[in-house]
Amino acid sequence: MIPFIDIKAQLARIEDDMRGRIDAVLKHAKFIMGPEVAELEAELASFTGSSHCVTSASGTDALLLALMALNVGPGDAVFTTPFTFIATAEVISLLGATPVFVDIERGTYNIDPSRLDEALRAVKEKDESLHPLPAPALTGGGLKPAAVIAVDLYGLPADYKALKAIAAQYGVPVIADAAQSFGAEYWGRKAVRAADIACTSFFPAKPLGCLGDGGAVFTDNDDLAAACRSIRLHGVGAHKYDNARTGLNARLDTLQAAVLLAKLKIFRDELEKRREVAAMYSAKLARLEGVTLPPMPENAASAWAQYTLRSPNRDAIQESLKQDGTPSVVYYPCPLHQQTAYADLNYQPGSFPEAEAASQEVFSIPMHPYLDERTIGGICQCIQQSEMQTK
Ligand SMILES: Cc1ncc(COP(=O)(O)O)c(C=O)c1O
Structure with a gap:
C-alpha cells in the first residue's frame, strides 16, 4: 500500500537533528514552556512575517484562544463554512456562541464572500428569507455578529481581501482557520497575515506537523497576542498566581517545540x-x-x-x-x-x-x-x- 502521507521518509531525513534537539530537552528538563517554545515562536514569526506567534497545545486550542481573545460568548454569531473539520465550529459552540454557516464557493471549496454578506445581513435583520439561519438567530433577541472564521481548505487560502471588506462593514474581525494551510501564500505574503488573527495546527499529518498535538496563533495585533498568551496559561496576569481572566491550559509542550524546530529547517x-x-x-x-x-x-x-x-x-x-x-x-x-x-x-x-x-x-x-x-x-x-x- 502506498502511504497517504509519508511521515517516516521525513523523519529519516532529519532524524539526527531531531534526536539532538530532543536530547537537549531531556537534559535541561524544562518540559513546560522551556526555551525551545520561545525559540520556535521567534522562528515562526520570522518565517511568516507576523508580529506575533503564540504557540498552543493544538489547532483546536489555537482557535479557542483566538475566539476567547476576541471575547466571543453567548448571544454571539460566528460565521463559518459548513465544509470543514468539526473543530472549526466546535470551538464556537464551546464558548456558548452559535455557528452561522455560510456556503462555499464551488471552485475553491472555501467560504463564499458574497454569501457572507447575505448571512451577516440576515442575522442583523433576523430575516431568514435572506440566508438560512440557525434556530437561535431567530428566537428572542437573536444573535450579534461577532466574528468570521474562514477555513483554508486543503491548504488553499480563502479570499481574505473580499471577506475582510465585507466583515469590516459589520465591524467584525476575520479569523483564519489555517490548520491545513501553514506555509500557503496569499497575494505574495504568507497567508496567515491576511486575516486579523490566524490559527494553525501542527497535528502530525499537517504540512508542518509535530509528533503529537500542537498549534499556533499568528497576529499583528499586540492586544490580541497578549490576550492569547495570557489565556493559554490559565489567564495569567502580572505573575504566576495572578489570574487576570478565565483561561485554559493550552501550552505547546517543549518537546514538540524542539521537534518543530528540526522540521522547520526543511x-x-x-x-x-x-x-x-x-x-x-x-x-x-x-x-x-x-x-x-x-x-x-x-x-x-x-x-x-x-x-x-x-x-x-x-x-x-x-x-x-x-x-x-x-x-x-x-x-x-x-x-x-x-x-x-x-x-x-x-x-x-x-x-x-x-x-x-x-x-x-x-x-x-x-x-x-x-x-x-x-x-x-x-x-x-x-x-x-x-x-x-x-x-
Ligand atoms: C480545518 C481544521 N481546523 C481545525 C483543526 C484542529 O486542529 P488540531 O487537530 O490540531 O486540534 C483541523 C485539524 O485536524 C482542521 O483540519
Whole structure:
C-alpha cells in the first residue's frame, strides 16, 4: 500500500537533528514552556512575517484562544463554512456562541464572500428569507455578529481581501482557520497575515506537523497576542498566581517545540516539493473530462495539505484506487450543518447546496513531499482507467 502521507521518509531525513534537539530537552528538563517554545515562536514569526506567534497545545486550542481573545460568548454569531473539520465550529459552540454557516464557493471549496454578506445581513435583520439561519438567530433577541472564521481548505487560502471588506462593514474581525494551510501564500505574503488573527495546527499529518498535538496563533495585533498568551496559561496576569481572566491550559509542550524546530529547517523545501507533486498530478490528469482538478488561483499558493479531486464517479474511482493499493480519503463526507451534533440548529437538507454537493464528490489522493514521479504516474493511470470504464 502506498502511504497517504509519508511521515517516516521525513523523519529519516532529519532524524539526527531531531534526536539532538530532543536530547537537549531531556537534559535541561524544562518540559513546560522551556526555551525551545520561545525559540520556535521567534522562528515562526520570522518565517511568516507576523508580529506575533503564540504557540498552543493544538489547532483546536489555537482557535479557542483566538475566539476567547476576541471575547466571543453567548448571544454571539460566528460565521463559518459548513465544509470543514468539526473543530472549526466546535470551538464556537464551546464558548456558548452559535455557528452561522455560510456556503462555499464551488471552485475553491472555501467560504463564499458574497454569501457572507447575505448571512451577516440576515442575522442583523433576523430575516431568514435572506440566508438560512440557525434556530437561535431567530428566537428572542437573536444573535450579534461577532466574528468570521474562514477555513483554508486543503491548504488553499480563502479570499481574505473580499471577506475582510465585507466583515469590516459589520465591524467584525476575520479569523483564519489555517490548520491545513501553514506555509500557503496569499497575494505574495504568507497567508496567515491576511486575516486579523490566524490559527494553525501542527497535528502530525499537517504540512508542518509535530509528533503529537500542537498549534499556533499568528497576529499583528499586540492586544490580541497578549490576550492569547495570557489565556493559554490559565489567564495569567502580572505573575504566576495572578489570574487576570478565565483561561485554559493550552501550552505547546517543549518537546514538540524542539521537534518543530528540526522540521522547520526543511519546511521550505518540503513546501516546494508539495507544489511540484501537485503540478505533476495536475499535468497528468489535465485532460480527464469528468474529474475536476484542485484550483490554482493566481493570487494564492496552496500549502497542499491535500490534493483533492472531484468527480460524480467518486465511489468507482476510489474502489479502483483501493484495488490498486492506493489509499484515498473523503474530506469531508458530511457537512457540519448535517451533523447530529448540530441538529438543534435546525438547518435543513439543501441549506448549503454547494457544501452538500462537494461532500458527495470530493476525494483526496496521496500527497506528501516524498512522492516520486513514477508513483504519481501510477496513481493517475489508475484514475484514468477507472474514468474510461465508466464511459
Ligand atoms: C480545518 C481544521 N481546523 C481545525 C483543526 C484542529 O486542529 P488540531 O487537530 O490540531 O486540534 C483541523 C485539524 O485536524 C482542521 O483540519
